Amino acid sequence: MPLVRISHYLALCGVASRRQASRLIERGYVTINQQRANHNDRVDSSTSLNICVDGQPVLPPQEKQYWLYHKPVGIDCRLLINDPNSLLHLLPTSPRLYPAGRLDKDSRGLLLLTNDGELTQTLMHPEFHHSKTYVVQVDKPITAEFLNDMAQGVNYAKVQTRPCSIALVNSTTFEIVLTQGLNRQIRRMCQALGFKVIDLLRTKLMEVCLDDLPEKTMRPVSAAELLSLQQLS
Template identity: 90%
Template sequence: MSLVRISHYLALCGVGSRRQAARLIERGCVSINHQLAKHSDRVDSSTPLNICVDGQPVLSPQEKQYWLYHKPVGIDCRLLINDPSSLLHLLPAKPRLYPAGRLDKDSRGLLLLTNDGELTQTLMHPDFNHSKTYVVQVDKPLTAEFLSDMATGVSYAKVQTKPCRIRLVNSTTFEIVLTQGLNRQIRRMCQALGFKVIDLLRTKLMEVCLDDLPEKTMRPVSAAELVTLKQLS
């Protein structure tokens, strides 16, 4: 392997995406041969190095793993060891997996779990406009005006959301396809229009579907699904 930036190397090792690795370096959590790492540092796997994150040695790049998980309500996607509700406590010890994107604690549905930092980087980067599909139930009957406003984009705080696809499912439920990944975006869009989200389920990540995967379970990503994810990335 040629010399690569330390954030890229950490992503290859399954620590997280390059962006997540950069945040760890920024916080002073990463060391190389007992010296704090800098963003400009470059490493080569052919050279023996002692690389640690929060004092724990980083294993060399491992075989990539790709899993789909049906997250229930109440699980926090942040990998926080001191939080008993963290997804971290439900993942296998090895290989180290992490979610390529998040669902907030009150939402449920499809998560992609992987140790492929490069794929995670592209899936999470806003410039790639990857689609995600959700089925959303709200607290009162939907109106034509609400559906039109959601589809054309909603303003809240200092945000203007992008146009999206929306389809009525029943009087209080709609399906929405987003290409943005703003924090609690659907809930805040609904709130700005006077509606409260009762249930939020992610059903698709691009062309990969949750289907009948039971809640709290995971399965390997199929070869065909992985080809789709990588082609669209």
């Protein structure tokens, strides 16, 4: 393995995506041979290095794994060891998996869990505009004006959302396909238009579907699903 930046190496080891690993480095959580790491440090897996994140040794790169998880309401996707509601406590200890993208604590539905930092980095990078599909229930009857405004893009908090596809499911429920990943985006779009989200379910990540996967359960990503993710990324 050639020399790679420490953030890249942590991603290969399944610790986090490169972007998340960079944040860990900035905050001083990463050490190499008991010395605080910096972004310019490069490592080689063939060398004997003691690399730790928050005091925990980092295992060498492991075989890549890909799982789908149906996240329920109340689980926090941030991997915080001191939070009893963190997704971290529901994941296996080895290999260390993490979500390729997040759902907020009040939302539910499809999550991709993996230790493939390269795929995660690509899927989460904003320039690729990967599609994600949601079914959303709001607190009052949906109007044609609301659907039109959502489809064209909504302005809130100095943000202008990208145009999106939206379709009415019933009087208070719609399906929406986003190509952005802004924090609590759908909730804030609805709020800006005078609606409150009651339920938010992610049903699809690009071509990978939640289907009938029960809540709180995981299943392996199929070969065809993985190929579709890799091709679209």
